[in-house]
Amino acid sequence: xxxxxxxxxxxxxxxxxxxxxxxxxxxxxxxxxxxxxxxxxxxxxxxxxxxxxxxxxxxxxxxxxxxxxxxxxxxxxxxxxxxxxxxxxxxxxxxxxxxxxxxxxxxxxxxxxxxxxxxxxxxxxxxxxxxxxxxxxxxxxxxxxxxxxxxxxxxxxxxxxxxxxxxxxxxxxxxxxxxxxxxxxxxxxxxxxxxxxxxxxxxxxxxxxxxxxxxxxxxxxxxxxxxxxxxxxxxxxxxxxxxxxxxxxxxxxxxxxxxxxxxxxxxxxxxxxxxxxxxxxxxxxxxxxxxxxxxxxxxxxxxxxxxxxxxxxxxxxxxxxxxxxxxxxxxxxxxxxxxxxxxxxxxxxxxxxxxxxxxxxxxxxxxxxxxxxxxxxxxxxxxxxxxxxxxxxxxxxxxxxxxxxxxxxxxxxxxxxxxxxxxxxxxxxxxxxxxxxxxxxxxxxxxxxxxxxxxxxx
Amino acid sequence: xxxxxxxxxxxxxxxxxxxxxxxxxxxxxxxxxxxxxxxxxxxxxxxxxxxxxxxxxxxxxxxxxxxxxxxxxxxxxxxxxxxxxxxxxxxxxxxxxxxxxxxxxxxxxxxxxxxxxxxxxxxxxxxxxxxxxxxxxxxxxxxxxxxxxxxxxxxxxxxxxxxxxxxxxxxxxxxxxxxxxxxxxxxxxxxxxxxxxxxxxxxxxxxxxxxxxxxxxxxxxxxxxxxxxxxxxxxxxxxxxxxxxxxxxxxxxxxxxxxxxxxxxxxxxxxxxxxxxxxxxxxxxxxxxxxxxxxxxxxxxxxxxxxxxxxxxxxxxxxxxxxxxxxxxxxxxxxxxxxxxxxxxxxxxxxxxxxxxxxxxxxxxxxxxxxxxxxxxxxxxxxxxxxxxxxxxxxxxxxxxxxxxxxxxxxxxxxxxxxxxxxxxxxxxxxxxxxxxxxxxxxxxxxxxxx
Numbered sequence: 074x075x076x077x078x079x080x081x082x083x084x085x086x087x088x089x090x091x092x093x094x095x096x097x098x099x100x101x102x103x104x105x106x107x108x109x110x111x112x113x114x115x116x117x118x119x120x121x122x123x124x125x126x127x128x129x130x131x132x133x134x135x136x137x138x139x140x141x142x143x144x145x146x147x148x149x150x151x152x153x154x155x156x157x158x159x160x161x162x163x164x165x166x167x168x169x170x171x172x173x174x175x176x177x178x179x180x181x182x183x184x185x186x187x188x189x190x191x192x193x194x195x196x197x198x199x200x201x202x203x204x205x206x207x208x209x210x211x212x213x214x215x216x217x218x219x220x221x222x223x224x225x226x227x228x229x230x231x232x233x234x235x236x237x238x239x240x241x242x243x244x245x246x247x248x249x250x251x252x253x254x255x256x257x258x259x260x261x262x263x264x265x266x267x268x269x270x271x272x273x274x275x276x277x278x279x280x281x282x283x284x285x286x287x288x289x290x291x292x293x294x295x296x297x298x299x300x301x302x303x304x305x306x307x308x309x310x311x312x313x314x315x316x317x318x319x320x321x322x323x324x325x326x327x328x329x330x331x332x333x334x335x336x337x338x339x340x341x342x343x344x345x346x347x348x349x350x351x352x353x354x355x356x357x358x359x360x361x362x363x364x365x366x367x368x369x370x371x372x373x374x375x376x377x378x379x380x381x382x383x384x385x386x387x388x389x390x391x392x393x394x395x396x397x398x399x400x401x402x403x404x405x406x407x408x409x410x411x412x413x414x415x416x417x418x419x420x421x422x423x424x425x426x427x428x429x430x431x432x433x434x435x436x437x438x439x440x441x442x443x444x445x446x447x448x449x450x451x452x453x454x455x456x457x458x459x460x461x462x463x464x465x466x467x468x469x470x471x472x473x474x475x476x477x478x479x480x481x482x483x484x485x486x487x488x489x490x491x492x493x494x495x496x497x498x499x500x501x502x503x504x505x506x507x508x509x510x511x512x513x514x515x516x517x518x519x520x521x522x523x524x525x526x527x528x529x530x531x
Numbered sequence: 532x533x534x535x536x537x538x539x540x541x542x543x544x545x546x547x548x549x550x551x552x553x554x555x556x557x558x559x560x561x562x563x564x565x566x567x568x569x570x571x572x573x574x575x576x577x578x579x580x581x582x583x584x585x586x587x588x589x590x591x592x593x594x595x596x597x598x599x600x601x602x603x604x605x606x607x608x609x610x611x612x613x614x615x616x617x618x619x620x621x622x623x624x625x626x627x628x629x630x631x632x633x634x635x636x637x638x639x640x641x642x643x644x645x646x647x648x649x650x651x652x653x654x655x656x657x658x659x660x661x662x663x664x665x666x667x668x669x670x671x672x673x674x675x676x677x678x679x680x681x682x683x684x685x686x687x688x689x690x691x692x693x694x695x696x697x698x699x700x701x702x703x704x705x706x707x708x709x710x711x712x713x714x715x716x717x718x719x720x721x722x723x724x725x726x727x728x729x730x731x732x733x734x735x736x737x738x739x740x741x742x743x744x745x746x747x748x749x750x751x752x753x754x755x756x757x758x759x760x761x762x763x764x765x766x767x768x769x770x771x772x773x774x775x776x777x778x779x780x781x782x783x784x785x786x787x788x789x790x791x792x793x794x795x796x797x798x799x800x801x802x803x804x805x806x807x808x809x810x811x812x813x814x815x816x817x818x819x820x821x822x823x824x825x826x827x828x829x830x831x832x833x834x835x836x837x838x839x840x841x842x843x844x845x846x847x848x849x850x851x852x853x854x855x856x857x858x859x860x861x862x863x864x865x866x867x868x869x870x871x872x873x874x875x876x877x878x879x880x881x882x883x884x885x886x887x888x889x890x891x892x893x894x895x896x897x898x899x900x901x902x903x904x905x906x907x908x909x910x911x912x913x914x915x916x917x918x919x920x921x922x923x924x925x926x927x928x929x930x931x932x933x934x935x936x937x938x939x940x941x942x943x944x945x946x947x948x949x950x951x952x953x954x955x956x957x958x959x960x961x962x963x964x965x966x967x968x969x970x971x972x973x974x975x976x977x978x979x980x981x982x
Binding site: 144 | 537538539540542562563564565566567568569570571572573574575576591594595596597598599600601602603604605617618619620621622623624625626628629636639640643644658659660663664690691692693907908909912913916927928930931932934935936937975976
């Protein structure tokens with residue numbers, strides 16, 4: 074059994090998580106024609122825009138209801154109305170995704186009530202979806218899943234419905250935050266298995282697009298309102314994310330309740346074992362055999378594992394980031410012979426530990442420490458006490474990687490010190506191969522630099 | 532106003548002006564409009580910008596995690612010694628703290644961090660909800676100051692209590708509170724404080740070196756590569772030299788009142804402006820040979836950079852630039868610097884300009900230039916497309932607007948890591964502008980291909 078702990082201290086030093094409204098913005102950006110609106114101070118929207126732009130290198134327009142002193146005293150109703158009015162005029166959105174902030178929550182704004190009044194006064198108003206996301210209530214992961222749940226809860230009519238199964242080819246997929254490249258790959262995989270994927274959120278185009286002729290007020294792409302509503306006719310649906318699957322409320326549970334579809338929960342398909350499970354499930358659901366090209370890809374992946382296994386065999390890693398990502402990376406590392414010393418997340422839902430327990434064998438869990446509510450100061454200390462051979466996580470781990478002279482394999486969000494964060498792939502057999510080879514090359518580079526010889530033939 | 536695929540908001544129409552049509556009476560210095568997607572940040576951001584580079588101080592953000600996470604090591608403000616400013620500390624308030632108050636957690640956090648990092652002072656930044664949940668931050672600061680013996684100063688930077696400018700003020704109040712009231716005012720000969728220089732990419736080092744060569748004693752830089760002890764001694768300087776006047780003029784005025792230290796406003800950006808800055812300082816001190824030394828320095832520096840600048844100028848001649856920056860003084864300097872590169876400014880906007888500054892901006896720009904205040908991405912993109920700009924100068928949030936539309940881009944914000952100040956900074960600027968404007972990648976843009 075592994076050792077697990079939740080870090081409790083009076084101060085967070087170099088946070089390993091972000092705030093809930095950022096998660097909401099990430100989720101809402103994956104809906105077609107959606108403008109995210111943060112109900113709070115201007116700074117929340119601007120900081121989050123800057124943070125996301127620096128990773129995605131794309132415009133990220135997020136509106137703010139722009140609280141001022143009088144707003145905080147009299148409530149944010151009037152500002153929310155003005156904000157929605159102005160968004161409608163400027164952006165002509167198909168939907169507005171509203172998320173609260175610590176400020177509007179603390180003064181006690183009743184946003185659902187305000188939205189009800191706004192809808193009453195403006196019956197033609199596009200859907201206004203609201204998620205309650207005060208940053209003192211949880212990390213960005215919390216904001217992300219709450220917003221996805223809000224979309225399903227507020228956009229789909231309440232059951233009981235006998236719609237489910239009318240369109241067997243549809244496959245709703247609610248996933249943990251993924252890179253646009255992985256989202257595209259996931260849709261391809263699902264398509265190859267005979268389904269029409271409804272990926273939520275789908276930011277594969279909205280946050281990774283091409284050139285614009287003029288500024289696109291609503292960037293192309295995203296899960297459309299129509300496809301969200303059509304999900305009620307699917308026979309089955311998937312929630313991908315091992316830790317978030319344990320949440321009390323998943324958007325998929327809500328969908329199941331409303332439409333009667335069969336909900337399936339899995340971790341992200343990272344590595345051979347997880348991808349096998351994923352494809353086996355799709356095969357079960359569609360009755361379609363796994364296409365030859367995927368089996369060939371699997372075979373090449375095993376070949377790559379074998380060719381380079383000695384580079385990584387027996388190495389030790391520290392993995393940090395979003396709970397679902399960590400819960401997917403650690404079993405992947407186990408299958409290539411890397412021991413995870415520390416599996417950490419800034420979130421403190423308690424789900425990471427449970428997810429890893431269910432995904433790892435007793436032997437694989439041995440000697441592993443699961444840290445929830447982690448900050449980088451804690452991780453750095455752990456790395457000094459028991460040095461890993463490499464770190465795996467977002468670019469925010471760079472400071473600790475530099476200080477301890479330990480390579481960092483960049484995965485997840487944000488990647489602020491390298492280009493190409495949005496094109497990093499880890500899903501499926503192909504993604505596993507890219508990830509595996511990046512780890513090997515990261516290690517080789519360190520070894521090559523560290524020797525006095527500097528062999529150019531390894 | 533430019534043609535565009537969206538309708539500009541009624542309330543925003545007076546915030547955009549085309550020069551030459553009528554006197555520039557821009558609506559500005561106001562709160563941002565809800566729902567307009569302003570490029571501005573908040574009060575907290577203004578305070579963070581000013582105090583961030585103080586490298587041996589503890590910067591503790593009191594509130595939920597976001598504000599600290601988004602400002603962790605994001606700026607290019609370098610330190611020659613300690614690097615405490617590059618760490619991110621937050622009381623990371625949770626629901627329980629919001630209900631029962633965060634004072635105890637704040638005190639524990641301060642004591643923990645002061646013991647661990649031994650800072651020379653501590654700043655506590657209040658974020659939005661602090662006043663609302665009723666935390667008495669001042670009292671906690673006083674208590675911890677008494678316990679630890681280092682200055683512990685509150686920064687009233689609740690995000691919603693005004694604009695970024697109010698954040699500057701709050702930061703300057705905290706700075707002023709550090710000054711040694713027993714220092715002998717204006718006592719050091721030939722001495723200055725450099726205000727509003729944040730040592731982005733080592734800019735303060737470049738500027739300090741010029742002053743050293745002129746024989747000027749720099750008492751403190753506020754706040755680039757600064758130390759608490761240095762700031763405490765600031766009252767000893769004879770002159771305050773203020774750059775980034777939006778953030779620091781208030782502090783200079785307060786110092787004039789309290790210590791009788793006069794101030795001048797300068798800019799270190801662009802050949803013309805940096806030369807003028809050094810000459811202005813030289814002529815303030817009536818000292819034999821100082822002006823001669825300064826002239827020699829300027830001559831020598833310009834001679835060293837001119838050939839390279841000339842090479843870039845040949846390619847850049849007649850290209851059009853749009854700029855959207857924090858304050859108006861940066862815009863003035865940029866317009867002159869772009870002119871030196873043969874480029875024409877077709878749009879100039881700022882987040883926080885004042886009425887008289889916009890009048891001045893309109894005066895120095897050619898007729899037909901668009902002047903904008905507190906713009907949003909839609910307005911900015913419509914402006915650059917209408918004016919056919921080749922280059923956009925701004926910060927991180929403006930960069931994707933430029934790149935999506937196929938324009939070159941130059942980062943002139945605090946996140947950059949390259950020094951653009953001083954004579955050598957001008958070469959960096961010209962090099963960057965040249966590299967982006969002449970890059971062959973833009974030829975693949977459909978929009979350009981059709982023109």
